[in-house]
Amino acid sequence: MTDAAAVSLRQLGKTFAAGEVTALQEIDLEIQPGEFISLIGPSGCGKSTLLRVIGDLIRPSTGEVVVNGKSAQQARRDGDYGIVFQDAVLYDWRTVARNIALPLEMKGWSAKRRDERVRELMELVELTGFEKRHPWELSGGMQQRVSIARALSFSPALLLMDEPFGALDEMTRERLNGELLRIWQETGCTVVFVTHSIAEAVFLSTRVVVMSPRPGRITQLIPIDLSQPRTWETREEPRFFELVTELREALHGGSGREPSLRAAAE
């Protein structure tokens, strides 16, 4: 059962500053292959920490992480996941093509194989023609597409994304949401996506994980039953709005209460 899961988290906990700050507590989550999971919650709920624990960039204090049937550490060493950050994290001294080829270089691919793969990826993220440009010549949205192409370059089964579109304007974000779903469907990879945006989480995901802050824990799992593939019309369906409302209520503490607003009014 767990061997089949893409990611399996059991009784996960993480404390920082010698046990003074509890970032994550009692996290249990199974992610099946091919799922698109969003982690959503207010700042400080530990969603980025959780993503990094899955990627073995942060060690958990307690509990167990299994990725592709192996330990998170082994999965990282085997290159089982690609990661995208809020900043594109491109290297200015490399051209776009060589930024995308970086992980392939490190895995020892031949120059010929790399060139072929980069050409495919440039098409996939619709940047053909920009191979020789440097990152600082591109717009924020284009930079993030390069970063996604780099994460997908070695065809990892799992894609970890930490608020990848958080710094982009709304229109660019919606366009890239559509592109990301197309790429997800073409590659069949599993995605774990951290976001602040309720609409983005509903539009993209097959399931949304709602988290609460201090200590960060999972308060709700909301399946998103919108039909696939999702299109521009998806955002106008009544079901989309129902799910947005449901998710908003879940974020504001369950049964429609708005504790912060009420506290402010009193």
Add this chain to the structure above:
Amino acid sequence: MSAIATPVAGERLLGRTMRGVRSWLPALAVLVLGIGLWEGLVAALDVQRFLLPPPSDIVRTFWDDRDALWGAGWYTFKEALGGFVIGCSAAILVALVLARWRGLSSAIMPYAIAANAVPIIAFAPITNQWFGLLNPLSKMVIAAVLCFFPVLVNMLRGLTSVHPSSIELMRSYAAGEVEIFRRVRIPNSLPYLFSALKVASVLAMIGAVVGEYFGGTQEALGVQIRNSAALFAFETAWAAILVASILGICFYLAVALVERMTMTWHPSARAAE
């Protein structure tokens, strides 16, 4: 953009050259005006020759004594270059070690920064004693120590001011420390390194010339400046200073050229076109 540029590329090149010349014109005018004023005022006010010789006399000496002056300049330049190479290489190595073992860095850097504020030129008489007055090494050591600290401080900053996500990205590829240095930290440090190397090129020249003021062979530029000033041969002193300046500027420009060739990728290289 490139579609428009091709048919009129020749015109554009010409235009760019003209613009280049025009942007230099004000600076050139100031130079000519300044020298003219100097020449005129020295004649008009009948300034004593040993206080300030007119530019025409300096240029004449510069030309008449060219063999001796450039020979001395070359000797001093070699000292500066030697010190530059020794000081900068040592600084780069130490920066790499300190960036790798950060605990070491917090133990050592306060002293490095303090030492950076020490007027190292003051040690010249001592290095002359240690390595011998006539040994070029005594000047190289001063130049090297002058170059060492700015290069160390800047290089270390370049190696360590890397975006945390950059390191996380490399770790997600299971990269080790060596690979993180090779692919991220060292390329990231290059702009910092080159701005320090440009400063160091100037410092190396200063170190060599001033080191020579405290004694050295007759064929050294600093010694010639000191001796000719002592003998009231001020035209020679000024001409020698001119040689030192030209060599210093050439040294600086050479480092800047290497920077341009190494970092064609850097945004500043593109902006300057």
